[in-house]
Amino acid sequence: MSGGHVRRPVITGVGVTAPGGVGVKEFWKLLTDGRTATRRISFFDPSPFRSQVAAEADLDAELSGLTPQETRRMDRAAQFAVVTAREAVADSGLDFAGLPPHRTGVTVGSAVGATMGLDQEYRTVSDGGRLELVDHTYAVPHLYNYMVPSSFATEVAWAVGAEGPATVVSTGCTSGLDAIGYAADLIREGSADVVVAGATDAPISPITLACFDAIKATTPRNDDPEHASRPFDATRNGFVLGEGAAMFVLEDLDGARARGATIYAEVAGFATRSNAFHMTGLRPDGREMAEAIRVALDAARLAPEDIDYINAHGSGTKQNDRHETAAFKRSLGEHAYRTPVSSIKSMIGHSLGAIGSIEVAASILAMTHDVVPPTANLHHPDPECDLDYVPLTAREQRVDAVLSVGSGFGGFQSAIVLADPERSGA
Missing domain, CATH: 3.40.47.10 (Thiolase/Chalcone synthase)
Structure with missing residues (x-):
């Protein structure tokens, strides 16, 4: 509440990077067609693992507008977040350059942070696990960014010019819901006028597969990847790992109506x-x-x-x-x-x-x-x-x-x- 006005958070911009379709239109077509994007893992040889299937996103960093420097600097999950945030911002129709930057916030959810970057860098500095004392000189210059998930919020804030609240929410597999709930609170309480919010994860790596194999949470149905994910089916036997991101632009309902924005939904x-x-x-x-x-x-x-x-x-x-x-x-x-x-x-x-x-x-x-x-x-x-x-x-x-x-x-x-x-x- 601000100045007696009840602020109601609404979503006016949407961006999606998901398996089977980069961008909102491709994502929605996949879902309404009832098609599956689950397949045998192609990022590395999954044959040593119990579960060898996943849903991989076909993101081309260059085609998605990332510069070579951005691609070098950012873990895959951060790349998802930035590309997807840019789609949401464009979809919202808001001129972010004209917004008061200190009244613009960012909230990014992530369960496992820069898993793929850390996995790759450990393999590099340990020479494939052969060195007990790793050689840090082989690490990428931006390894610190992989160590701290807060870098995801930093990257999105830089991308949209936000100087208000910038937060990473990490609450396991509810992170994506919780980040939006927190962003809605920022709008509702008047801490920000606009918040770019959502979540990103790119966990398809050997370490993740090994962890879920150990507790038998993922499906061993490797012979039929397209039909491996079977929620609510009597023959279900575990989940299929995926990756991707979705980001949104949230603002106050009255402001959105005043500027004639497309209002997708209120976070009620x-x-x-x-x-x-x-x-x-x-x-x-x-x-x-x-x-x-x-x-x-x-x-x-x-x-x-x-x-x-x-x-x-x-x-x-x-x-x-x-x-x-x-x-x-x-x-x-x-x-x-x-x-x-x-x-x-x-x-x-x-x-x-x-x-x-x-x-x-x-x-x-x-x-x-x-x-x-x-x-x-x-x-x-x-x-x-x-x-x-x-x-x-x-x-x-x-x-x-x-x-x-x-x-x-x-x-x-x-x-x-x-x-x-x-x-x-x-």
Whole structure:
């Protein structure tokens, strides 16, 4: 609240870099076609690993407008963030050069930071792991930037000329939702007039594969990469690793209306909880996620019956999909059975901290086009997951309000409610 005026955060610019499509249009076409971008890993030889499939983004740094110096300086995840932020800024129609820079903020979510850069540099300075005492002279000059995820916010701030609050949010696989929730708070409380917010991760590296192999979280379905990610399916056996970014421009509703901006959605409610239970385990009753959903709905002043679509976390692990189904029933009651639910991880994999923001992009596009994206590869419904998961084919349906949720290692549970202020007449 500022000067008696209730500030309402809305999204007016969207950018996406995802597997199967760089840019919003290609991303949305992949989802509505129900195509999968999961394949055998091509970045390195994955044959030593239990899980050898992933969803890789086909980003060409030069074609995406990055200079050779930027490409040299930035880890792949930072490159995703900058390219995607530029798309969101262009989409917003805002003249960032004319904005007061100290009133422009940046919030970037990331679960694992510069994983690919660090992995590559360790291999280089250790001569492929042969040197116990590494030779730092072989490292890239900007190695420090890989060590501190705060460099992601720095790069985006430089790219858009932001001199206001600049933050990295790292809360595991809910980072992408939490970064947008935090950005909305900056707008709401008057700390910034415009915030470029979203999340990025590029985790497809040997160290990441080894870690997820150890706990058997990723699928070993290597013989059929296109159908390996199977959220809510009875034959699911782990998630498929992904990568990418989504970034947004957030501003106050009144200011957006005054300048005639395209308003994609209002960030009407957000909440996050921790289960304080287990680093990777989930209670089957979904109580903490249900509580996050309830608080987010209360903040949005919406009833369960107002939700037209649920964009699920839907990772494709046995415990997550059961946990999430229980949370929807617990928080939405009977309306859970009448609400379409889908998981886009079935098509673009699980990009850890980035996926929450990419799922917000999918939710916004569902509202824009009145189309619910499908859950690919859902041929054998799990009897324990008995909601309407929109199998295989996109569905035309009016979508004015979306609930998107995330669940992350460490016990994080987040929920965000996106609503169309124009259709509601608010």
